[in-house]
């Protein structure tokens with residue numbers, strides 16, 4: 001999704017240091033769940049949130065990203081640990097069988113182990129923030145955790161809610177996902193003692209909103225295979241579906257609801273759902289919303305004095321934009337709709 005992360009070797013050493021902090025903490029524990037967390041951590045992940053924190057710190061300050069001081073690396077490791085903790089819990093809530101192309105911890109070790117692993121990782125993350133000694137950051141982390149829980153709660157309260165509004169969808173993704181991106185960028189700015197910390201937080205939030213909508217599109221249709229992930233089967237309605245439901249009338253709307261409610265769709269029915277979302281403008285609408293948030297992120301970054309980090313942040317925005325365009329045109333081709341993306 002984000003090619004620039006692979007291209008920019010300059011951040012490799014910083015991410016390695018961040019990984020070392022995480023694996024050092026997990027490796028020194030005798031709690032079984034710490035070992036399971038280390039296994040899951042090593043299975044992959046883009047480390048996007050730590051990267052955003054370190055880039056934000058450099059974008060707002062003077063030092064180079066490659067010279068990130070240890071307390072910043074610790075805060076970056078803490079944000080990745082929180083992300084990991086949410087995934088352990090989310091996989092139990094969503095009842096998914098795989099994570100990062102491997103069997104999820106809940107499938108391999110059981111739900112209660114996955115919950116405990118999340119709890120363990122979360123506590124280590126907060127201890128690490130405290131240990132970093134960077135002023136005023138612990139309350140920011142704690143407030144964000146409260147928001148993450150609120151978002152996940154809202155989402156589960158609206159499962160199979162076919163009257164769910166777009167605003168509710170945006171509240172959900174803002175809280176469960178964009179809030180952690182916002183934290184990453186704001187804390188980077190705070191670390192640099194910059195007056196731009198809030199601006200960076202808003203950039204992070206916009207990136208996070210776009211990122212979650214892209215992730216939801218990916219869940220709807222895994223191109224080129226065309227298979228659907230299980231989120232819709234579990235009743236989680238993403239923006240394209242909400243938009244299609246709002247556009248369809250009477251019998252057609254009823255048919256789509258019944259199909260989603262039934263859950264065990266055939267490949268042909270998956271294609272029908274994707275096609276309905278595409279033909280009724282749901283995919284294009286999602287594309288427009290992603291663009292809107294990416295534009296706002298880019299405008300925020302452009303307000304900062306240019307340096308290597310602002311350039312890199314803009315590259316991340318550009319990568320997300322390009323990925324979305326490919327994904328949206330892939331949708332059209334897959335659905336055979338031949339509609340031209342704007």
Ligand code: FPP
Pocket residue numbers: 085086087089090093094118119122145148149152176177215219
């Ligand atoms: C993934 O969304 C889940 C989140 C972004 C947030 C999960 C939050 C919680 C479980 C509550 C807070 C928990 C802790 C430990 C602080 P998704 O299901 O859309 O993405 P996916 O396709 O990657 O599963």
Ligand code: MG
Pocket residue numbers: 090091094096
């Ligand atoms: Mg999930």
